[in-house]
């Protein structure tokens with residue numbers, strides 16, 4: 001079915017456009033009052049697991065601002081949860097995994113699930129969301145990178161440096177690679193199922209890739225992302241976003257990905273240079289810059305588009321939107337793109 005607004009998919013193909021498409025990482029979230037209303041009534045995983053709620057939260061930012069793509073409300077941690085690892089979302093704390101995976105025996109206990117069964121609620125949420133979107137705009141599905149998922153599985157919670165996750169990789173690489181491969185196999189099946197259920201593109205979030213040195217990144221992160229891209233690229237366009245991973249843009253550009261995410265510490269010029277100048281890039285507004293006044297946000301967004309160029313470019317933030325962003329500032333970000341003319 002042809003979408004009424006296919007700007008995002010055209011940018012992923014590298015086609016010439018009048019203006020670049022825009023969406024925001026974590027756009028379905030806590031800066032929206034209508035999201036907070038739902039959050040008051042249902043806990044985190046209930047929101048993820050109830051297709052009616054997940055689809056409603058997904059379309060909330062679209063109704064308010066009219067972005068060019070929607071991203072399914074869910075979380076990267078539904079994968080470890082489906083792999084027999086307990087995951088809790090503690091209010092005002094974040095993810096908490098009471099039994100972190102830190103030994104070979106614990107890795108052996110991790111299962112590769114039947115994603116159609118264990119994560120069937122995600123596929124249902126996709127179908128309901130597609131109905132609500134009514135072929136207006138594309139829907140993005142996502143997963144965490146295997147390294148970023150391992151970070152939570154081993155550390156057991158968020159961390160400034162993920163020291164326990166790194167210690168596990170560096171002292172027991174054989175067990176670490178077995179865990180990474182189990183996560184990779186599950187993620188491939190999961191993303192393939194999401195595409196079959198109706199998502200138009202997928203994004204892999206390597207949120208903690210930048211914690212690794214370039215050499216360790218190859219061993220513990222990139223080779224697994226490469227497997228995911230290779231398995232998915234003929235089924236849907238794949239966006240790879242690695243926070244702090246500017247050093248890997250060259251390898252990522254050759255991976256078969258349709259587009260690469262960039263964070264705000266890398267200039268547009270550098271990102272184009274490092275990625276070879278031919279692949280679509282996505283990013284990279286500093287999420288905290290949405291705290292500037294709306295007029296200044298608009299000016300900076302226009303400058304950002306000029307720096308990346310309107311083609312082969314998707315306007316986004318350099319990481320997820322912060323909960324304390326005023327709703328009118330988020331609107332200024334989206335409107336600046338829609339008002340863009342060369």
Ligand SMILES: Cc1c2[nH]c(c1CCC(=O)O)Cc1[nH]c(c(CCC(=O)O)c1C)Cc1[nH]c(c(CCC(=O)O)c1C)Cc1[nH]c(c(C)c1CCC(=O)O)C2
Nearest residue numbers: 025026027028029044071072073074075076094205207320
């Ligand atoms: C690392 C990571 C996680 N989850 C995710 C990542 C990768 C992206 C990134 O780096 O930001 C991905 C994610 N999580 C969520 C989405 C929704 C879709 C979207 O709008 O982008 C997406 C794409 C919902 C969520 N996931 C979570 C919330 C907030 C809690 C809540 O709603 O109760 C939302 C809206 C909880 C969550 N989930 C996670 C953390 C660290 C937290 C708590 C801290 C935080 O909120 O940022 C793990």
